[in-house]
Amino acid sequence: MTSNFNRRQFFRQSLYSSVSFVSAAWWITGCSPSEKKKEYQLKSCQDLSEVSEVELAKRKQFAYETRASDPLKKCMDCKLFLPPRLDESCGGCSLFKGPVEAEGSCTYWAPLEA
Numbered sequence: 001m002t003s004n005f006n007r008r009q010f011f012r013q014s015l016y017s018s019v020s021f022v023s024a025a026w027w028i029t030g031c032s033p034s035e036k037k038k039e040y041q042l043k044s045c046q047d048l049s050e051v052s053e054v055e056l057a058k059r060k061q062f063a064y065e066t067r068a069s070d071p072l073k074k075c076m077d078c079k080l081f082l083p084p085r086l087d088e089s090c091g092g093c094s095l096f097k098g099p100v101e102a103e104g105s106c107t108y109w110a111p112l113e114a
Ligand code: SF4
Pocket: 062, 064, 073, 074, 075, 076, 078, 079, 080, 081, 082, 092, 093, 094, 095, 100, 104, 105, 106, 107, 108, 109, 110
């Protein structure tokens, strides 16, 4: 009877340990994406490390600049600008992939329609 009780205790403790381990793993993996999101938010809009060579060539072709030389032709006032998502700091452009500064500009600037 005593050994049966010990076995029961052992299984119960194993179950609790397993549940604790799974909960901890779920909590850790559940936190990771938000941590990555925070890391992404802190990244500069000028960080092009994840942009392909093809997309970099497009930027160059369109003479994209991170600060508009003409203050009346900023990306934020261009109809091709893709505003930042709610939890992001960099916008995008319909012409090429990668982060785009709201204060930037390029030769394809197109005014917002009124
Ligand atoms: S087309 Fe040029 S100006 Fe317009 S959002 Fe894209 S990069 Fe900015």
